[in-house]
Amino acid sequence: MKDLAYLNKFFYKYRWRLIPGVIFVVISNIFGVLPAKVIQIAFDLVTENISTYRLFNGFDRQELVYEIFGYSLLLFGLTVLALALLRGIFLFFMRQTIILMSRHIEYDLKNEIYQHYQELSMSFFRRNNTGDLMNRVTEDVSRVRMYVGPAIMYTINTVVLFLLVIIAMISVNLKLAIYSLLPLPILALTIYYVHNIINQRSEKIQERLSKLSGFVQETFSGIRVIKAYVRENDIKEKFAAESNSYKKDSLALVQVQATFFPAMLLLVGLSTIVTVYIGGIEVMNGTITSGNIAEFIVYVNQLTFPVTSLGWVTSLVQRAAASQKRINEFLHTRPEISYSSNTRFELKGQVEFKNVSFVYPDTGIKALDNVSFEVKPGEFLAIIGRTGSGKSTLANLLMRMYDSDSGEIKIDGQTITELNLNHFRSQVGFVPQEVFLFSDTIANNIAFGESSKTELDKIEQAAKDAAVYNNIAEFDEGFDTMIGERGITLSGGQKQRVSIARALIKNPRLLIFDDCLSAIDTKTEEEILSNLGKNLDGKTSIIIAHRVSTIKNADKIVVLDKGQIVEQGTHKSLLKANGIYKDMYEKQLLEEQELPE
Incomplete structure (x- = not known):
């Protein structure tokens, strides 16, 4: 979790979204736990009314008992529906606060990484391939968002629900509560053991994905060379090998998860069996009612989703930790070229x-x-x-x-x-040896040297000074002609002259x-x-x-x-x-x- 601690500043920034979200989680779970108590009362009422109904067998009052019994069940049913509706409303508010917060954090983190990339020195970009840089600002950030959104939300939801359910269980019968929750320590040990495996395999997957992204990006950038040398099949085989490595690592993680989730369900099912068995003994001893058994079964089943989601949440957290570790490596990289002066000079x-x-x-x-x-x-x-x-x-x-x-x-x-x-x-007007043009219009590529709002007359004059105006005028779209990636639609000489025009337009x-x-x-x-x-x-x-x-x-x-x-x-x-x-x-x-x- 030390790598994820970097995100705490975002939680503080959006605390007025997070705090209401936590409150909504608590309220929604209160309305989620209350139906169990209503069901217990209704169950005991059914038991008592059946006895009363049989007692008045052959008397007119039997019909009156039946009507009261029917209205009572209807009231309890409507109460359960009302509580479910209220819970749904607060669940909606919960998602609108916590999940929206995660989207804001994703936006801020992407901007922070991108801004940091721009501040880093040329040597950094020589050492790291473009595919890896892209992967950290896209795929890795998306996995971090799953932590600050769904993982946080379900973790808080699970903790609050556990506390409310355990308190409710203990208030009914301590012995039955202890037996019902016996599988939980086993669950905790299982999670502790599995989460390390998930973490290691998640890091490996992210590394594989970066290599795969870098390979694809480099292949598409050099597609002309690949076609010229007829190396499509070789590249296809290399891509298949890279993709196969990624698949193997992904399947290794899925195998762990596939074993983990059924184990969770087994432990929850075991809790239900223990509840019914021990609860039956307690009913015979007269310490609880049959309605309490029904209440306990509802409580145990309410824990089913949180318990089974623990594996998914653990996976989200571990994958986010692996991704944030990769992000932190670059965010903690200091630019080799720095300056402190703010003085302007001519x-x-x-x-x-x-x-x-x-x-x-x-x-x-x-x-x-x-x-x-x-x-x-x-x-x-x-x-x-x-x-x-x-x-x-x-x-x-x-x-x-x-x-x-x-x-x-x-x-x-x-x-x-x-x-x-x-x-x-x-x-300074700088025209590098390796000309780079953006996938944009010729006009915008020339105007890039000064401003996107540069007037067309000034763009045309720069093109004339660079001796490329006549070539551009011959294009059907003129200065609005779209240049392909890295200027692929222009000849080498035309690219160089457009690059020169870009430097001249700023009047350096x-x-x-x-x-x-x-x-x-x-x-x-x-x-x-x-x-x-x-x-x-x-x-x-x-x-x-x-x-x-x-x-x-x-x-x-x-x-x-x-x-x-x-x-x-x-x-x-x-x-x-x-x-x-x-x-x-x-x-x-x-x-x-x-x-x-």
């Missing part, structure tokens, strides 16, 4: 790297080694290098997706760790292009760079590229190799240096000359 665009080194924590790969350079406001900096030289790592560190292991990064003279991160990022003070012109032809690339020159006059731009033609007009070029800066300068000065840059330039010129016309 970004001028000065960027400085001083002896920056970085090693990816998950792989141990050293991406940057003692890197130092400076970009003044309004300058155009280009970063070039071979694959794996650390170019994208520079962009990620500058956007503070990660923190460097050593050295420092300064923005306008301030250390980046001291800045209000959200305010800093809001003034600092623009970072992370090799996002790779799928664009040379002519379109020149048009984009020309537009950038007009729109970013006086603003800082950093472009990471692998084509020399993209960056030859840069104010400064930084050449990376194996995480180190091996050269820096202008295009002309680097060509004169006869180093790596010149070698890359000549190879690219040769490749362009060899391309067929």
